Structure formats: structure tokens, C-alpha cells
Amino acid sequence: MNENKKNLVDGNEAPTSGDAVDIVAKGLMSSETNFLQLIDEVTKIYNEIVEIYQTAERNKKICEDILNRVQLAEASVRNLKDRKEFFTEENYIKLYRLVNIIRKMRQFLVEITQLKGLKKYIHSKAIQEIFNNLINEFEATIRILQVSLVLESTTSAEELTLSTVCAGREAASKVERPFSDFLKLIEDVTKLYNEIVEIYQTAEYNKRICEAMVNRIKIADTALKNLRIRNLDFFSKKNYDNFSNLVIVIKNIRQFLKKITKSSGFEKLTGASSINENFSNLIDEFESTIKPLQFSLIIYFNPDDYKKVKTDVKDLTAEEWIKKKMKEEDIKYFEYSEFNKLKKIGEGGFGVVYKAETNDNKQVALKGLIDKKSSNIEENVIASFVKELKNLRKVDHHDNIISFLGISKDDIGYIMVLKYANGGNLRDYLKIKFCSLQWKNMIQMALDITCGLKCLHSNDIIHRDLHSKNILVNDGKLLIADFGLSKRLTEVTSNSKSNNIGIIEYVEPQCLRSVNSAQSFYIKDKRSDVYSLGVLLWEITSGHPPFHNIELEERRQLGYHISCSELREVPIKGTPLEYQQLYKKCWDGDPKKRPNIDEVYNEIYKFNANVTNEQQEDSLATSISDSLNSLNKQSGQSFLCIESSIVCNQGKSITDKSLN
Structure with missing residues (x-):
């Protein structure tokens, strides 16, 4: 194969002047095979232009305009494969010119649809001028081919009978x-x-x-x-x-x-x-x-x-x-004009969350579909939005589920109006408040999350995206939010391609393995939520998210180590053994060995009851001690003797905080 022929097959740039193109084409035209290569080249370039259009960052309309033209040409050229009579030297030169101009169109689109290539065009006039020239050149080339391809015909309907098109053929009698x-x-x-x-x-x-x-x-x-x-x-x-x-x-x-x-x-x-x-x-x-x-x-x-x-x-x-x-009127509707002092406070799933005030000075959270600065809206987003809304209406009566207040609508679409959580999310709350938390507070936080998740599971709702940023805090009480958003498991795509690295730490090994091995997506179930809950139970005792101190390069492999090497966080010193054993069961690599939410709830409830009883016993001991102290003073009895007796009868004492 000579060098010019190699350039054609490889898709490299061909000569641009008409005479040069004709010379090259004449040199190549030697067989039916070369014709078929040209036809295939048109299809190949068309497919490349389709891909350019789909990934275009700029000038989408120009790209679409060129795509439509090339699509029509490709559909017609593809039909030439069975027309041996078309394979003449003259037609080969015409077709070669068409391939050449379509290549130039492709290169033009590569440059103007991506920011990197766009920099060479300083003014929009330059883009328009080149676009016009390419279109003119394309249409001129198409006109030359028109007689052979019969893409268009200026012949009137009265003149264009079948016998005219197929003159000289005996088959016209059919x-x-x-x-x-x-x-x-x-x-x-x-x-x-x-x-x-x-x-x-x-x-x-x-x-x-x-x-x-x-x-x-x-x-x-x-x-x-x-x-x-x-x-x-x-x-x-x-x-x-x-x-x-x-x-x-x-x-x-x-x-x-x-x-x-x-x-x-x-x-x-x-x-x-x-x-x-x-x-x-x-x-x-x-x-x-x-x-x-x-x-x-x-x-x-x-x-x-x-x-x-x-x-x-x-x-x-x-x-x-x-x-x-x-x-x-089953759902309350809020006029969007009722809200003022909007402030962006979060983003995730398919929406952006704003803090706002109503006309009567009540604080609410507005969860819209997208950021107003973005022009990207997925067509199926309303279905996901409503799925969460329906789930919320089933469970928002619960003390540990974010409260749904109603619906509003702006120029983008529907907005959920939710109760505003004044303590932010759990991750930020732990950063600020952890040093002041006592063990009793941590157990109550664990109980709050478990109660909320128990309510979801009892209503056959699977969260699928449970982590510390989806747990909100209001007046010290923890509320589960954002269930129903990440149903497609997009949160576990590879770290190098996703901004959701933090989510990996809460995702069960089976799900990570299915993504890493390019298999079909693993279907999460209630046991998936229990795994995430186990990580949260650990996080409450540590004050920081799991694996927060891992270097970036190691973090890129975190999903692999969690799924294949059984990597888990190390228990915090001073954590009661029973509590450690519970969250380790929750994050077990085998879903069958994980407890269900009712079992987790029962264990957490016992921990909380024990802490409460011990507090009550301490309070009772203090009260009796104060009373006896008063009697000692009245009777002159030795205080040390009586206090010693009380401590022996009490049998034990606890500190408010058993964690360092």
C-alpha cells in the first residue's frame, strides 16, 4: 500500500486543494476494494462526529448542524456498496473529495467543541467564517455527487416518473x-x-x-x-x-x-x-x-x-x-416567592440544598433538582425526586427522620421543603462538638441513627447511601436524610473518575467488587445499610470519618483494600468491648453474618438503658449521700463511716465518659 493510500485508511489528513485531491484519488483508484474503503471511511468519520457531538463542551449547535449533514450523506453513500456501476474513476474522485471535506469537518468540530482546542479561535467570527466555508465546500461536493447519489432532485414530480429514473431498463415494465x-x-x-x-x-x-x-x-x-x-x-x-x-x-x-x-x-x-x-x-x-x-x-x-x-x-x-x-391538598404547596435569604448549605445526589426563611421567619431547607448555575438536567430526575418524596411521606413522622413540609416550584423544577436542621450534618457536628461529648451522648447518637434506619427498613425503604453527611443534627437529635437519591450506585464508580471518594468508606465490599470487576451492578439491600451503619457507629466514637488520614495515593486503592483485603478501621481505645463487637458484626464482609436492624437496635437500646440506669444509680447515691451528710451533722455520727457503707452497698460506679 503506497503512502497516500495508507493515509486514507488511517484517517490522516489528505491534501486539501481540488487538483491535489484529484491527483491522489486517481493514484488510488484501482479496484472495487478502494471504493469500499472510501465508503467505510465516511461511516467511520460519521461515527466519530457523533461521539464528538455527544461529548461537546462548547458549540453544540454548530456540531449538530454538521452532524445532520454528514448523517444524510453517510446514509446515501452507504447504499452505494451494491451499485457496481457507480464504481468509475470519475465517481471515485468525487467520493474522495467528499471524504476529504468530511475529515476537515471532523477536525473543525474537535477543535471548537473542547475548551483546549477552542483557544486557537480568538473571535467567534473566525468560527463562523470557517463553518460557512466548510458548509459551502461540503454542499458543492455533494452537488457534484448528486447525479450519482440522487440525494436530491430538482426534477418536478410530473417529469420524474420511474421510467425516467431507470431509462433503458426492461425492468420498467414491472x-x-x-x-x-x-x-x-x-x-x-x-x-x-x-x-x-x-x-x-x-x-x-x-x-x-x-x-x-x-x-x-x-x-x-x-x-x-x-x-x-x-x-x-x-x-x-x-x-x-x-x-x-x-x-x-x-x-x-x-x-x-x-x-x-x-x-x-x-x-x-x-x-x-x-x-x-x-x-x-x-x-x-x-x-x-x-x-x-x-x-x-x-x-x-x-x-x-x-x-x-x-x-x-x-x-x-x-x-x-x-x-x-x-x-x-395532600401535599402543602409553598409559593417560591415566600422564601427569602437563600443560602446554599449542601449539594449531593441530584440536588442542591439551600437554607431559607419563610415570610413568618421560620427556617426551612429547600432541596431543588439542580444548581441554577448548571445547564445539565437528567431527563429522569423527577422520578428520583418523587421516589424520595414518597418515601419521606411514609416515615417523616419519626423523630429521627428529616421532616417533610411540602413542595414548591421555581423556574428549574420542583423543590422539596424540609425542616431545617440547625446543627448541620453529623460529620461537621463531630468536628466541632466531639471533645465535649460524653459516652452517654455517643450512645444516644447511635440510638438515634439506628431508630431512624429501623423505621426505614420496617417500611421496606433501603437508604443505599448512608454516611455521616446524610445524617443531620437538629437540637442535638440525629435525623436521617437523603434516602432515595443514589439508587443507581453511581457513588461507587472508581475513585479516579469520581468526586465521591468519601462515600467508598461506607460501601460494602460486594458492591465495590462488582464495580471494580466491571460486572453488572450489585443490588444493595437492607444488609448494605447495616454495613454503613457499622461504619457510622465507629465514626461516632472517633470523631472523624473513616480512613481520614490515608494519603491520596493510598486512598485511590482504598476500595480495593476494603473489598479484597478486609480493610476496616481500628477500634478507638476505651470503647466498650460489646460496642466494638457490634459494629464489627455490622461491617462483616459476609452479608449473611451481619445482624438485621432489629438486632442492632436491641443491642444499642441495652447499651443506652445501662448508661441510663448507671446514671440514675449515681444520682440516687448522690442524693442519699447528701441526705446522710445532713443527718451526720445533726447527730454527730462520723460521715466517713456512713459514706463508706453507702459505697459498699452501691457496689460500683462509672465515669460519665469512658472514652479517652
Whole structure:
């Protein structure tokens, strides 16, 4: 393979001048294989441009514009593989030029979509000028190929009959319907596609459902435009009827999308189940009408669309649930204008948390969907939001669960209004207050968390993300918060790719191993929460998060050591043995050996009862001692003698704090 041919296959830059391109192309054109390499190169570059678009940090719209053009070209060029008559030297030069300009487009997008490459373009005018030049060059190249590819035709419907397209072929006698009839249907599909694109661009709701429909119809529209290069057998009465049915289905899709993407139409719907049903029916109709045409049209569908749409239907169910509950006054609604003095106090899961004051000077916490400075909103976030909201409503009556007050809405989306915890989160609280804590305080804190988790588990709610930043403190009482946020286990992706390094310390080994070995995600259950609870029980006695003093390089391997080397924190000196044994059982590497939450609660309750009894005994001893001291003074009896007797009868004494 000569050097120029190697550059083509490797995807390196080719000569840019027209004459140079033609010279190189003539040198390469020697066989059908070279033609196929060019066609494959177009597909390869198109896929690279798709990836560039998906990861673009800047200039997304320019990227999309170029992507759409290249997509249409690629769909048409791909159909050339079976057209041996196209493989001439003249057409090879034309196709080579197309590949060259598409390569230049790809390189341009690489530079303008990432901040690093964008620096070379000082002014936006430079980007616009290069973009215009590339588009002009692309369209000029496409026009040259147009006769062969039949991407577009300026021939009128009256002139463009099938016999014109396939002049000289005896096969023309097979035609059952004139091409002008098919052309009318093609124009209908294109018109409907453009209308659906406009609906998608202005959609207020159900964007993902709309996108899935757009993608299907776009591929069908592109393929239909290429019918002029298809087999004559396609133009039969049967296919015309199938084609007509397809147009009817696409019209129904357009009407459906109009209803579900605007608030006026949205309110007419009776429920998410009806939308799901309508969507499924339309997809089935579309697939069934496309199937008879599929061999001729060469249409490919992405199976992931179903997953995306399923997510969007869940979002719809979630939003309907919120509206229904507010309408029934089952959930209190707060006008967003009621809140003032907003201050960001935390961030995690899918949302940002703000402290705010109501008009009557009550402090609340507002948990929104995203930071207002961000432009990134996941489509399925409302479903997760509502999942936590539903869970909260089941358990917020409990003293150790954060209280849910109601719902509000800003320009971003729905906001949960929660009780404000004046002591912050447990991690920060321990940093400030640990030195003043006594053993009785620590046991009470352990009991608070255990009681809250017991309530969750009794309602079949699994927290899945239990750590000291998700435990809040209000007037010294601990409250569990943020359950329902991290259901997809994104908190345990590799440390080098995640900002959630602190979470690793609370995640059970089985979950870490499944991620590290690239297996399917481990499904957390109640035993996963018990593992995290064990780490929290240790943290309460230490005053700091686990493995806080490990160097960064070692921390990168922390997940591995926890999951594969049974690495755990060392008990704090002075911790009662029974308490140590309890949290060690909780963080056992074998989930089957961990106690359930009721068993943990019983143990913690006993510890707390013992501390309370000992305090009461000490208090009683002090009271009796004071009384006897008073009697001694009255009777003249030796105080030392009586005090000694009391201590012997008491049998033991404890210090308020048994931890150093």
C-alpha cells in the first residue's frame, strides 16, 4: 500500500486543494476494494462526529448542524456498496473529495467543541467564517455527487416518473404505480418530519418520548429520499399501500406529540398509563408498517430508545403524582416567592440544598433538582425526586427522620421543603462538638441513627447511601436524610473518575467488587445499610470519618483494600468491648453474618438503658449521700463511716465518659 493510500485508511489528513485531491484519488483508484474503503471511511468519520457531538463542551449547535449533514450523506453513500456501476474513476474522485471535506469537518468540530482546542479561535467570527466555508465546500461536493447519489432532485414530480429514473431498463415494465405517486408520499413524510422536529424543539414536557419519535422518523425520511436508487420491484401497489399506511401512522404520531409536549394538551390526558399505552401502540403501528418496507429502505433502529422512553414515561408518572397530591391538598404547596435569604448549605445526589426563611421567619431547607448555575438536567430526575418524596411521606413522622413540609416550584423544577436542621450534618457536628461529648451522648447518637434506619427498613425503604453527611443534627437529635437519591450506585464508580471518594468508606465490599470487576451492578439491600451503619457507629466514637488520614495515593486503592483485603478501621481505645463487637458484626464482609436492624437496635437500646440506669444509680447515691451528710451533722455520727457503707452497698460506679 503506497503512502497516500495508507493515509486514507488511517484517517490522516489528505491534501486539501481540488487538483491535489484529484491527483491522489486517481493514484488510488484501482479496484472495487478502494471504493469500499472510501465508503467505510465516511461511516467511520460519521461515527466519530457523533461521539464528538455527544461529548461537546462548547458549540453544540454548530456540531449538530454538521452532524445532520454528514448523517444524510453517510446514509446515501452507504447504499452505494451494491451499485457496481457507480464504481468509475470519475465517481471515485468525487467520493474522495467528499471524504476529504468530511475529515476537515471532523477536525473543525474537535477543535471548537473542547475548551483546549477552542483557544486557537480568538473571535467567534473566525468560527463562523470557517463553518460557512466548510458548509459551502461540503454542499458543492455533494452537488457534484448528486447525479450519482440522487440525494436530491430538482426534477418536478410530473417529469420524474420511474421510467425516467431507470431509462433503458426492461425492468420498467414491472412498475405498478408511477414514481410520482411515491414522490407525493415522500414529500408528505418530509413535511411531517419537519413539523415533528419543530414540536420537539418547543416541547415543554416528554422531551425524550418526542426525541425517540424524531429519531425514528428521521431515519425513515432519509431512507425514503433514497428510493430513487432502489430496486424497481419496490414500486408495487402493495408497497404503495404500505407506504400510505406509514404516512397515516406518522400523522398520528405528530398529533400525539402535540398533545403530550404542551401544557394545554398535557392537562387533557387522564394519566401516565394512557400516555404509555398510546406511545406503545404508536410504536407498534410504526414498526408494523415500516417492517414490510424495511428491506428496501434499510432502516436501522436503536433498541436503547425503548429504555429512554420508558424513563420518560416514569418521569410523567412522577409529575402527575405531584400534581394530583397538590390538587387534593395532600401535599402543602409553598409559593417560591415566600422564601427569602437563600443560602446554599449542601449539594449531593441530584440536588442542591439551600437554607431559607419563610415570610413568618421560620427556617426551612429547600432541596431543588439542580444548581441554577448548571445547564445539565437528567431527563429522569423527577422520578428520583418523587421516589424520595414518597418515601419521606411514609416515615417523616419519626423523630429521627428529616421532616417533610411540602413542595414548591421555581423556574428549574420542583423543590422539596424540609425542616431545617440547625446543627448541620453529623460529620461537621463531630468536628466541632466531639471533645465535649460524653459516652452517654455517643450512645444516644447511635440510638438515634439506628431508630431512624429501623423505621426505614420496617417500611421496606433501603437508604443505599448512608454516611455521616446524610445524617443531620437538629437540637442535638440525629435525623436521617437523603434516602432515595443514589439508587443507581453511581457513588461507587472508581475513585479516579469520581468526586465521591468519601462515600467508598461506607460501601460494602460486594458492591465495590462488582464495580471494580466491571460486572453488572450489585443490588444493595437492607444488609448494605447495616454495613454503613457499622461504619457510622465507629465514626461516632472517633470523631472523624473513616480512613481520614490515608494519603491520596493510598486512598485511590482504598476500595480495593476494603473489598479484597478486609480493610476496616481500628477500634478507638476505651470503647466498650460489646460496642466494638457490634459494629464489627455490622461491617462483616459476609452479608449473611451481619445482624438485621432489629438486632442492632436491641443491642444499642441495652447499651443506652445501662448508661441510663448507671446514671440514675449515681444520682440516687448522690442524693442519699447528701441526705446522710445532713443527718451526720445533726447527730454527730462520723460521715466517713456512713459514706463508706453507702459505697459498699452501691457496689460500683462509672465515669460519665469512658472514652479517652
